[in-house]
Amino acid sequence: MAAEHISTLEIEDLHVTVNDRPVLKGIDLVIRGGEVHSLMGPNGSGKTTLSFALMGHPRYKIEKGAIRLDGRDLTGLPADERARAGLFLAFQYPLAIPGVTVANFLRQAVNSIRGEKVNVLDFHKELREKMAFLEMNDAFAKRYLNDGFSGGEKKRMETLQMLMLKPRFAILDETDSGLDVDALKVVCRGVNAMRGPSFGTLVITHYNRMLDYIEPDHVHVIVDGRIVRSGDRSLAEEIEEKGYQWVRELVGQEAAQGVVS
Amino acid sequence: MNTPATDLTPLQGFPRQNGAPAWLQELRNHSWQVAQRLSLPGPKDEGWRRTSLKGLDLNKSLEGINEEHAGLELPDTPLPGGAVLTDILSAARLHADTLEAHLRGNWLDSDKLLALNGALFRTGYFLYVPAGVKIDTPIRVVCRPASNASLVLNRSVIILGEGASVRIVEERPSGNRPAGNTGQSGDGALTPAYVEVVTASVGKGASLEYASIQQREASSLSYVLRQAKVADNGSVRWFICELGARLSRSDTAALLKGGNASSEARAVYLTDSGQHFDVSAGAVHEGEGSRSRTEARGAVGEQARAVYRGLGKILRGARGSDASQAQKVLLLGGTARADNNPALLIDERDVRADHSSASTPVDPEEVFYLMSRGIAEADARSLLVSAFIQPVLDGALPEGLQEGLQDAVSRKLQKLLKRPGGIDEPIGGGAE
Numbered sequence: 001m002a003a004e005h006i007s008t009l010e011i012e013d014l015h016v017t018v019n020d021r022p023v024l025k026g027i028d029l030v031i032r033g034g035e036v037h038s039l040m041g042p043n044g045s046g047k048t049t050l051s052f053a054l055m056g057h058p059r060y061k062i063e064k065g066a067i068r069l070d071g072r073d074l075t076g077l078p079a080d081e082r083a084r085a086g087l088f089l090a091f092q093y094p095l096a097i098p099g100v101t102v103a104n105f106l107r108q109a110v111n112s113i114r115g116e117k118v119n120v121l122d123f124h125k126e127l128r129e130k131m132a133f134l135e136m137n138d139a140f141a142k143r144y145l146n147d148g149f150s151g152g153e154k155k156r157m158e159t160l161q162m163l164m165l166k167p168r169f170a171i172l173d174e175t176d177s178g179l180d181v182d183a184l185k186v187v188c189r190g191v192n193a194m195r196g197p198s199f200g201t202l203v204i205t206h207y208n209r210m211l212d213y214i215e216p217d218h219v220h221v222i223v224d225g226r227i228v229r230s231g232d233r234s235l236a237e238e239i240e241e242k243g244y245q246w247v248r249e250l251v252g253q254e255a256a257q258g259v260v261s
Numbered sequence: 262m263n264t265p266a267t268d269l270t271p272l273q274g275f276p277r278q279n280g281a282p283a284w285l286q287e288l289r290n291h292s293w294q295v296a297q298r299l300s301l302p303g304p305k306d307e308g309w310r311r312t313s314l315k316g317l318d319l320n321k322s323l324e325g326i327n328e329e330h331a332g333l334e335l336p337d338t339p340l341p342g343g344a345v346l347t348d349i350l351s352a353a354r355l356h357a358d359t360l361e362a363h364l365r366g367n368w369l370d371s372d373k374l375l376a377l378n379g380a381l382f383r384t385g386y387f388l389y390v391p392a393g394v395k396i397d398t399p400i401r402v403v404c405r406p407a408s409n410a411s412l413v414l415n416r417s418v419i420i421l422g423e424g425a426s427v428r429i430v431e432e433r434p435s436g437n438r439p440a441g442n443t444g445q446s447g448d449g450a451l452t453p454a455y456v457e458v459v460t461a462s463v464g465k466g467a468s469l470e471y472a473s474i475q476q477r478e479a480s481s482l483s484y485v486l487r488q489a490k491v492a493d494n495g496s497v498r499w500f501i502c503e504l505g506a507r508l509s510r511s512d513t514a515a516l517l518k519g520g521n522a523s524s525e526a527r528a529v530y531l532t533d534s535g536q537h538f539d540v541s542a543g544a545v546h547e548g549e550g551s552r553s554r555t556e557a558r559g560a561v562g563e564q565a566r567a568v569y570r571g572l573g574k575i576l577r578g579a580r581g582s583d584a585s586q587a588q589k590v591l592l593l594g595g596t597a598r599a600d601n602n603p604a605l606l607i608d609e610r611d612v613r614a615d616h617s618s619a620s621t622p623v624d625p626e627e628v629f630y631l632m633s634r635g636i637a638e639a640d641a642r643s644l645l646v647s648a649f650i651q652p653v654l655d656g657a658l659p660e661g662l663q664e665g666l667q668d669a670v671s672r673k674l675q676k677l678l679k680r681p682g683g684i685d686e687p688i689g690g691g692a693e
Contacts, residue, residue, distance in 0.1 A: 055633050058625070079632035080641075088633075095630045099648025105634075108644065112635035144648075161634060 006033040006197055007070050007086070009169045014065035016046075016053045023049040025225035026065070031169060031200040038203045038211055038236060041222035042244040047204045048092060050222070051173040055089040056082045069169070084113055086168030090158040090175050096146040102157070103127065103141040106164055113165050130163045133193070134186055152183035159190035170194070170201045176210035188213035208240045221247055284361050285353050292370045292379030299373040306372070311568045311600050312510060312539040316451040317482055319377075325411030325453070326381060332413070332436075333384045334403035342394035344427075345387065349416055352387030360387060363418055367460040367488065374484055378456045382416035385457075388429065392422030392464065399428040399659035404457070406436040411453045419461035421469055421495075428470040430662055431459075433485075435478040435505060451482040451508055461489035461497065465519065469497045472658055474666060476505035479535075484510040493519030493548065500657040501542065502666065503530040504673045508537050514572055515544040517551035517582070527653045528557040531673045532565040543572025543586060543604075546579040546612075555586045558653045560646055562677040563594035571603035575612050582609070586616040591623060591649055593677055643678050647671065 009031045016024035023046050031037050041047050053060040054067055056079035067074045074082050097105070106127065111117050127141060134156050146154050155175055162170055172191065176184055191201060191214055203210055211219075211233070219236045221229040223244070228251045229235060239247065281289075301317065302309040335346055345356060352360050370376035386402055406413040413436075421427060436453065455477060463469050469489060477483045483506035489497045503509050515524030526542040544553030553573065561567045573584040590599040603616040623645050631641035650670060658666050675681070 055629075057629050078638065079629055080635050080637050083633055083635035091630065091633075095624075095627050097627060097630075097645065097648050099651035100644060105631075105644075108640070109631075109634035109636055112637065112640075144652075165634065 007168045007200065008032050008068075009087075009200060010066070010068040011054070012066045012068070014050070014053065014067065015063045016049055017061050017063055018049060018059060022063075023225050024053065027222075027225075027227060029202075029220065029227065031202060033168065033200050034195070034197045035200045035218065036195070036203060036214060036216045037201070037218045037220065038205060038216040039220050039222055040205055040208075040236060040239060042248075043206070045222045046225040047206075047222060048173055049225075051089055051092075051171045051202075051204055054082075054171055055079050055087060080112065083165070083167075084115070088162050088165055088167030088170040090155075090162060090170065090172045092173040092175070092177065094146050094154045094158055096144070096149070098144045098147040100145050101142055102145055105145050106161065109161070110164055127164065130160055133163070134160055134190055136160065151178040152180060155179055155183060155187050159187045162194065163190055166194075168198060168200070170199070171204065172201060172210075173204045174206060175203075176205055176207065184209065185213060208236050211236055223247055223251055281350070282353055282357055282361075284357070285364075288364060288368060289380045292368070292376045295370040296373055296376035296380055299376060301374070302372045308541075308570065312508070312537065314451070314482070314508075316449050316508070317454060318450060318452075319373075319454075321450075322412040322452065322454045325409060327383055327406050327410035327413045332405040332407050332410075333386060333415075334405060335386060336400060336402075338398075340390075340396060340400075342396075343391050344394055344396060345389040346400065347387050349382065349385035349387050349418065352418070356387065356389065359389060359420065360418060363420055363460070363462055367418075367462070367490070369458055369460070369486065369488070374456045375458060375486060378414045378416060378458050382414040382458075384414070385416040385418070387417070388419045388427065390421045390425040390427050390467075393424045394422070395424075395426045396428070399430060399662070401430045401432070401662065403432045403434065405434055406453065406455070408436055410436065413453060413455045413457075415455070415457040417457070417459045419459070419469060419471075419489075421461070421463050421467035423464040424466045425464060426468040428659060429472070430658055431471070431473045433457075433473065433475040433477055433483065433505075435476060435481075450480070452480055453478065454482040455484065455506075457483075457485045459485070459487045461487075463489055463491040463495040463497055463522075465492045466494040467492070468495065471497065472500040472502070474502045474504070474669065475509060475511065476669065477509075478505065479507060481506045482508045482510075485512070487513045488516065489514075489524070490516045490518055491522040491524065494521045495519060496523045497525075499524070499526040499528075499542065501526070501528040501540070502657070502670070503528070503532075503538055503540060504669060507535065508539075510539045511541070513542045515553060517544055517546050517548050517553065517579075519548040519551070521550045521552075522548045523552040525553070526555045526557075527657065528555075529650055529653050529670070530557070530559040530567055530569075531650075531670065531677055532559065532561045532567040533673070533677050534562050534564040537566045537568075539568040539570070541570040541572055543574075544584060545572070545574040545576065546582040546584060547576050548579060548582070550581040551579055552583045553585065555588075556653060557588040558650055559588075559590040559599065560650065560674065560677055561590060561592055561597040561599050563596045566598040566600075568600045569602065571601075571605075571616060571618070573603075573605045573614060573616065575607045575609050575614065577608045579609050580611050583613040585614070586618075588616075588618045589649070590620040591646060592620055593623070593646065639678070639680065643674065643680060646674055646678065650674070
């Protein structure tokens with residue numbers, strides 16, 4: 001029996017501008033299937049820019065560098081093709097689309113991702129199971145997408161979409177922000193259910209909170225558009241203890257000493 | 262100052278109708294005089310500033326006025342409780358007193374086309390629901406013109422007695438054109454011309470639900486005026502869907518005369534390349550504690566123009582009334598044009614009134630959100646435009662007809678988005 005294929009997401013020297021303003025100034029990161037990477041950083045450091053640039057938001061312009069999934073260059077592709085290649089972004093602020101029900105939207109998305117029309121009964125069965133797993137009421141399927149949803153409900157909906165679309169790599173953009181502990185646990189349960197050799201994830205977070213429930217393999221700290229520190233779980237704890245100011249000062253000292261980070 | 266009427270050469274001999282009662286002939290004569298005197302509405306007339314009737318040749322249209330009875334399809338099944346549904350000319354003989362009183366109180370000849378309708382209407386229906394009678398089964402009326410008619414004048418009347426209720430759906434499909442005549446004309450002429458008037462009298466505590474779906478020929482003028490007078494505790498709910506015609510003028514108003522009278526209007530208009538729509542909906546409040554809600558949604562394609570005129574008028578004495586208008590338009594392309602004119606005229610203190618209005622392109626952030634789920638850009642845009650319209654469509658028609666409405670709207674949207682599958686078909690089956 002052949003060994004299960006392990007996917008790789010490579011981010012190489014990524015430079016991104018937003019409205020001609022440089023935000024990411026050379027990001028290098030490799031995520032393999034089965035790994036959980038955490039990206040931490042203060043406000044304005046470029047976390048959300050990285051997530052939108054990876055997903056292909058047209059306003060986030062890649063000036064230099066590349067994004068590769070199993071060697072395939074995704075850099076010039078629109079968002080839908082990146083999604084079909086296996087990338088998923090859980091939005092920090094999911095948009096409400098009144099007029100489109102959750103079930104219809106998800107069915108269209110699942111059909112697009114899988115490249116075939118899924119059987120309607122099978123689809124609804126799977127949807128019900130995954131909603132139950134995330135402790136969501138069946139009634140959600142008939143509601144308009146994110147319309148009138150609470151912050152916690154929106155994040156569950158993002159998690160539900162991830163479970164239905166089964167991406168190879170998921171970027172969770174501050175999925176923990178604005179969540180109460182119960183909702184946070186449910187969302188993390190969803191992420192943990194995906195863990196395995198064919199799924200890698202980048203958990204973007206401002207705080208440490210989410211990492212209490214999702215054990216990261218690697219922790220990266222981003223400051224001013226660059227990853228300035230990488231380490232293991234203990235790095236996250238150190239930041240929690242000492243604050244981002246500590247990182248800034250460290251980076252400043254190194255710059256003064258001419259150390260390349 | 263009115264300019265002399267040069268648009269209508271007086272016809273030789275005003276047509277008398279055999280068997281028409283004298284009172285109707287008198288009303289027609291009156292309207293005929295008005296029609297001769299007035300010019301076609303033009304840019305100087307308030308309410309017609311953004312809509313031109315250039316392209317309408319009235320004399321030519323008058324040569325092909327539609328025949329009596331032709332084209333009006335009414336359900337065969339008799340109505341319960343002594344309710345009456347018949348064509349308007351039969352009603353003029355069989356229900357003369359009721360109809361005469363209504364027509365005298367609702368005679369509309371404020372412009373040349375409406376006056377012409379009053380003078381010469383041939384078709385239309387008369388629906389009378391006596392006090393206390395509630396009709397559960399929705400009534401479907403198809404206002405289909407005879408082939409080759411160049412002018413179609415419909416006049417319809419709805420009268421609900423105290424506590425009565427009814428739900429009616431009017432369909433306005435394109436005519437039975439002979440093969441080869443698609444209703445297209447190369448010279449920019451507006452033909453055929455449909456000029457239709459619907460007036461309703463809603464008694465105390467009565468409830469009228471009314472829907473109209475307009476899908477006229479691509480070369481035509483569709484001018485429809487609807488007006489309901491609503492007594493104490495009565496209510497009217499309008500649903501107006503404008504899809505067809507080259508030039509569509511659609512005016513819908515509730516006159517909330519009684520205390521606690523209410524109206525709700527929902528309007529949908531999808532305006533495609535080469536079309537010009539001018540839609541108005543709203544209410545005039547006279548009664549204390551009267552309430553009106555108006556919600557309009559439009560989508561306007563390349564080379565298309567849509568004018569929307571909101572109407573919210575609170576007269577002195579209408580204390581405690583509440584008027585609310587919301588209107589949104591999606592602009593699908595750089596040459597799409599929408600004029601939104603929400604109007605609130607308030608002549609009474611102690612009232613609530615609000616309006617909102619917005620014209621926007623499809624939100625690129627929403628497109629990105631859907632694309633990030635694997636949905637291609639064109640599909641994402643299509644989904645978003647449908648979604649934008651959907652809340653106003655929900656529950657608009659009775660079961661059995663709603664699906665046809667959804668299909669018609671969906672086909673029109675595909676056409677607006679220049680995607681395959683966008684063809685015109687009437688909602689209630691083919692025109693054969």
